[in-house]
Amino acid sequence: QSKVLTIGEVLVEIVATERGDGFREPVKLIGPFPSGAPAIFIDQVGKLGQAAAIISRVGDDDFGHVNLDRLKRDGVDVSGIEVDPLGTTGSAFVRYREDGGRNFVFNIRHSACGTIELKGPAADLVESCTHMHVMGSSLYAPSVVDAVLKATRTIKENGGTVSFDPNLRAEILNSPGMREALATVLAETDLFLPSGEELFLFSPADSEAEAIANLLKSGVKAVVLKRGAAGASYVDATREISLPGFRVTEVDPTGAGDCFGATFVTFWLGGADPETALRYANAAGARAVTRSGPMEGASTRAELDALIAEQRS
Ligand code: ATP
Numbered sequence: 001q002s003k004v005l006t007i008g009e010v011l012v013e014i015v016a017t018e019r020g021d022g023f024r025e026p027v028k029l030i031g032p033f034p035s036g037a038p039a040i041f042i043d044q045v046g047k048l049g050q051a052a053a054i055i056s057r058v059g060d061d062d063f064g065h066v067n068l069d070r071l072k073r074d075g076v077d078v079s080g081i082e083v084d085p086l087g088t089t090g091s092a093f094v095r096y097r098e099d100g101g102r103n104f105v106f107n108i109r110h111s112a113c114g115t116i117e118l119k120g121p122a123a124d125l126v127e128s129c130t131h132m133h134v135m136g137s138s139l140y141a142p143s144v145v146d147a148v149l150k151a152t153r154t155i156k157e158n159g160g161t162v163s164f165d166p167n168l169r170a171e172i173l174n175s176p177g178m179r180e181a182l183a184t185v186l187a188e189t190d191l192f193l194p195s196g197e198e199l200f201l202f203s204p205a206d207s208e209a210e211a212i213a214n215l216l217k218s219g220v221k222a223v224v225l226k227r228g229a230a231g232a233s234y235v236d237a238t239r240e241i242s243l244p245g246f247r248v249t250e251v252d253p254t255g256a257g258d259c260f261g262a263t264f265v266t267f268w269l270g271g272a273d274p275e276t277a278l279r280y281a282n283a284a285g286a287r288a289v290t291r292s293g294p295m296e297g298a299s300t301r302a303e304l305d306a307l308i309a310e311q312r313s
């Protein structure tokens with residue numbers, strides 16, 4: 001059976017219970033919720049029963065253990081999460097504004113996960129995994145970039161596959177060496193999962209079709225385009241499939257793209273046809289937005305089946 005690996009930040013989110021602007025005044029908070037795009041992604045993979053592992057680093061504190069406990073419970077191999085007795089687990093304070101946008105205060109720059117290394121159990125995991133999923137947002141610290149690029153190359157050389165979700169915020173794109181790292185990952189990518197304008201960041205063109213065609217020409221095997229509430233599309237050399245999103249009430253959009261990607265990758269690795277993989281991924285993305293908290297909306301297979309059945313009838 002294939003085993004999915006990802007590398008990157010593990011943190012907690014602490015969320016303001018009332019909408020408003022930022023944190024300049026005292027506000028009621030709820031949390032900590034386990035978070036970090038790679039952590040949400042791999043939790044969703046584990047919840048679907050697929051072999052899954054993550055390489056990261058946390059402090060020996062409750063924020064780290066909240067993540068370790070949740071990932072373990074959901075079936076993720078956490079042997080690659082090093083617990084650093086002198087480190088601190090990252091955190092993010094989040095407040096939703098009335099306009100639906102979000103304000104963040106991040107405490108992640110100096111957190112334990114900024115110094116991930118491929119040694120010991122982490123190095124063993126790279127050898128035993130057959131699929132690497134890269135999150136662009138993880139490529140913010142030189143040691144993480146190094147670990148991601150090494151693991152990606154090793155898994156590819158061992159005959160495995162690579163998926164890549166750019167998951168980019170503008171401030172990350174301009175960090176030193178970021179663009180080179182992204183280009184290196186893209187060159188190894190089988191399955192590329194951008195959303196919206198991210199497609200054009202990687203493949204400048206006049207139209208979506210042209211941007212995707214150029215990616216396929218450059219060696220990417222398939223492009224999966226996330227379109228928020230409108231659903232998603234799949235394009236490879238011979239097929240083009242678009243499916244509408246499921247109708248749900250959005251409570252918290254965090255994690256939709258990660259749960260979507262995790263589900264697509266899991267079904268794709270399992271040999272499902274692209275339409276089935278896209279349908280389940282859409283269902284996972286839709287369910288993710290119905291729950292408050294980044295990882296709280298990850299779904300089991302039965303929950304995805306139920307949503308698909310409910311909206312088919
Ligand atoms: P993220 O906020 O996690 O970075 P993203 O920008 O990577 O997300 P989106 O396109 O926002 O990705 O969402 C991913 C998928 O989740 C969509 O393609 C869709 O299937 C589903 N989805 C997201 N929002 C909604 C919604 N409001 N209703 C139904 N489905 C949704």
